[in-house]
Amino acid sequence: xxxxxxxxxxxxxAASEEELRRIEEIEVTQEMDAFWEARLRMAxxxxxxxxxxxxxxxxxxxxSRVRVELDIGTGRFVPLIDGPLAAVDAGLxxxxxxSNATMVVRDDSAFLDRDEGVDPPFExxxxxxxxxxxxGRFDDVIRSTRILATRRRPEMTxxxxxxxxxxxxxxxxxxxHAYVLPGENRGESIGCFxxxxxxxxxxxxxxxxxxxxxxxxxxxxxxxxxxxxxxARVLRVDDQGVTTFETSAADLGLxxxxxxxxxxxxxxxxxxxxxxxxxxxxEAATAQAxxxxxxxxxxxxxxxxxxxxxxxxxxxxxxxxxATPYSGYYLIxxxxxxxxxxxxxQEVEAKADSVTELSGAAxxxxxxxxxxLAVSTGGGIF
Numbered sequence: 001x002x003x004x005x006x007x008x009x010x011x012x013x014a015a016s017e018e019e020l021r022r023i024e025e026i027e028v029t030q031e032m033d034a035f036w037e038a039r040l041r042m043a044x045x046x047x048x049x050x051x052x053x054x055x056x057x058x059x060x061x062x063x064s065r066v067r068v069e070l071d072i073g074t075g076r077f078v079p080l081i082d083g084p085l086a087a088v089d090a091g092l093x094x095x096x097x098x099s100n101a102t103m104v105v106r107d108d109s110a111f112l113d114r115d116e117g118v119d120p121p122f123e124x125x126x127x128x129x130x131x132x133x134x135x136g137r138f139d140d141v142i143r144s145t146r147i148l149a150t151r152r153r154p155e156m157t158x159x160x161x162x163x164x165x166x167x168x169x170x171x172x173x174x175x176x177h178a179y180v181l182p183g184e185n186r187g188e189s190i191g192c193f194x195x196x197x198x199x200x201x202x203x204x205x206x207x208x209x210x211x212x213x214x215x216x217x218x219x220x221x222x223x224x225x226x227x228x229x230x231x232a233r234v235l236r237v238d239d240q241g242v243t244t245f246e247t248s249a250a251d252l253g254l255x256x257x258x259x260x261x262x263x264x265x266x267x268x269x270x271x272x273x274x275x276x277x278x279x280x281x282x283e284a285a286t287a288q289a290x291x292x293x294x295x296x297x298x299x300x301x302x303x304x305x306x307x308x309x310x311x312x313x314x315x316x317x318x319x320x321x322x323a324t325p326y327s328g329y330y331l332i333x334x335x336x337x338x339x340x341x342x343x344x345x346q347e348v349e350a351k352a353d354s355v356t357e358l359s360g361a362a363x364x365x366x367x368x369x370x371x372x373l374a375v376s377t378g379g380g381i382f
Contacts, residue, residue, distance in 0.1 A: 004305075004344040007077065008040070009067040009186055010060050022054055024100060026068060026339040028080045032313040032332075033168065033177060036107040038068050038081045044092070044099040052092070056103050060085050066105040067186055070310060070339065078310045079182035080337055082189060083107040083141075108141045108189040109180045112164035119159040126150045127157075127174040128193060134163050135191030143183060145191040150174045152283055167193070173275060175287035177314065194314070196290065196331060198253075201315035204308055206300070206348070209322040214307045218300040218319070220326045225267075226295035227260045227353075230288045232271035232281035245282045249293025249353045252286065255316075256328045256354035260295040294351040298330055302346040311335045311346050325355035 006026065008015040015023075019042075028038040045053045060066065063084040069077040087104040112134075122130050127150040135145050152174070159166040167178035171193060180189045208215045231246040248266060250259050259266075269292065271285050298319060302311070311317065313332050321327045330350035338345045 004073055004339075005071045005077075006339050006344075007069050009065075009069075011065050012186065024340070026337075028068060028337040028339075029334070030080070030313050030337070031334045033179070035109060035113075036081050036083075037086075038066070038103075038105040040066070040068075040103040040105070041100050042103065043097070044090075044101055046094075046096075046099070052099070054101075056088055056101050060103065062086075065187055066103065067182070068105075070337065070344070072308065072310060072344070074308070079184070080310075081105055081107055082182035082186065084110055086110060107180050107182065108138070109164055111138055111141060112167070112180075113162045115163075116161050117159070122157045122159075124153050125157070126153050127170040127176065130157065130170060131167055131176075131178065131191075131193040134167060135193075137163070138191075141187065141189055142180060142191040143185075143188040145193070146181075147191075147193040148176070148195060150176065150283065152280055172287060173284045175283055175290060179314070192314075197314065197316055199316065200318065200329060203311065203315060203317040205318040205320050206302070206307070207320045208300070210320075214303050215319075216301040216303055218298055218321060218326075220296055220298050220321075222260070223295050223297070226292060227266055228269040228289060228292040229266050230269055230271055230285045230292065232276055232285040234276050234281045243281065245285050247282075247286055247289045249289060252290055252293070254354040255330075255352050256356045258325070258355045258357050260293075260354055293353040294331070296326065296352045296355070297333075298326070298348075298350045298352070300348055302348065304343055304345050307346065310337075311348055317350065319350070323358060325358050326352075328352065328354075328356040 008020065008023070022042045023040055024043055025041045026038060030036045042054065042056055044055065047053050065083065066085050067082040068080045070080055071077045083106050085103055086106045089102040089104060091100045093099050128147050131147055132145060135142050171178040175195050176193050179192050181192060183189050206215050207213050208218050227249065229246060229248040232244065234243045236243055250263070271281060271288055275284050275288065311332055312335055315332050316329050317332055318329050319327060330352045332348060332350045334349040336347040
C-alpha cells in the first residue's frame with residue numbers, strides 16, 4: 001500500500017515542513033461518549049544561552065485551533081480531529097535530544113463543556129429539538145448537525161450544568177449519543193445526536209486469521225454482569241394508573257444470531273426512578289437495555305499498511321476471528337491513531353451484544369485447514 005501521509009493545520013495555515021519535522025508522534029484518541037483528544041509530541045532544543053527553542057505555545061495560543069488530517073494512501077485526507085488547543089505539556093531534560101513539548105488538542109465539544117449554567121425550562125419539546133437549539137448556540141464552530149428525531153415530549157425539561165453534560169443526559173434518556181465530529185472544512189465541526197447505527201458502515205472487514213489478515217491480535221472479554229431485561233414502572237399523574245414496560249437487547253434486535261445468555265438466565269434490572277421521565281418510560285428503558293446488552297468487548301491492533309480505511313467510533317465493522325463465536329459485526333467504541341514519521345497504527349476497541357452460531361463441521365473444517373485457535377478462560381484469542 002502507498003505510504004500514509006499526514007498534515008497539521010494551526011488555525012488557517014498549514015504547518016511548515018520544519019514544524020512537521022519536529023513532530024515526533026501524534027496520538028489521536030477517538031472514544032465514544034467522551035472528548036476526542038490529540039497529543040502532538042514535538043522536539044525541543046536549547047540554544048547556547050540555555051533558552052528553549054521551538055516552544056509550541058509561541059505559535060499557537062490557548063484555544064487556538066489545531067486540525068490533524070490523515071491520508072492512508074488513497075489521495076484523500078480524512079480529518080481525525082479539529083478543535084482547540086487545550087494544554088501544552090512539557091518534558092524537559094538538560095541532555096540533548098531528550099526534551100519535548102506535547103500539544104493537547106480536544107474536539108469542539110470542549111466549548112460545550114466550559115460554562116455551567118441554568119436555562120429556563122424547555123416545555124413540551126422533544127430531546128432532538130432541544131439538541132438542535134443547543135448545538136445552534138455554538139454555530140461559530142458547529143456549522144451543521146446530524147440529529148435523528150426523538151418522539152417523546154416531556155412537559156418540562158430543565159438544564160443545570162454545562163451544555164455538554166445536559167446533552168449527554170438527554171441522550172442517555174432518549175437512546176441517543178451526543179457528540180461532535182470534525183467537519184470536511186477546517187475550523188468546522190458537526191453536532192450529532194444519534195442512536196447506535198443499525199447497519200454496517202461499509203468498512204472493510206478486520207481479519208484475524210487466514211487470507212487478508214490485517215489484525216495483529218485480539219482479546220475478547222465477556223462482562224459477567226452484562227446483558228439484562230430492563231423493567232420500568234411509572235405512576236401516571238393524570239389517572240393514577242401504572243405504566244409498565246420491559247425490553248432487552250434481544251427484543252431490540254441482536255447483531256448476531258445467538259444471544260449472550262439464554263432468556264431464562266438473563267438478569268432483570270429495574271430502571272432507576274431518576275432515569276424515568278414522567279409517564280412514558282419506553283425510551284429510557286430502551287436506552288438502558290441497549291447499553292447493558294453489549295456483553296462482549298474486543299481489543300485489537302491493525303497491522304500497519306494492511307487496512308485500506310480509517311476506523312472511527314460510532315460505526316459497525318465486521319471482525320473475522322476464524323471459526324469462533326466471536327466473528328461478526330461489532331460497534332466501534334474507541335480508536336487510537338498513532339502517527340510517526342515512519343509508521344501509522346490503529347488500535348481499536350469494539351463491543352457486541354451476541355455471538356455467532358458455530359457448527360461443529362465448520363470448526364473441524366477450519367482446524368483442518370491449518371488454523372489453530374485457542375480461547376483462554378479470559379476470552380483471549382491466540
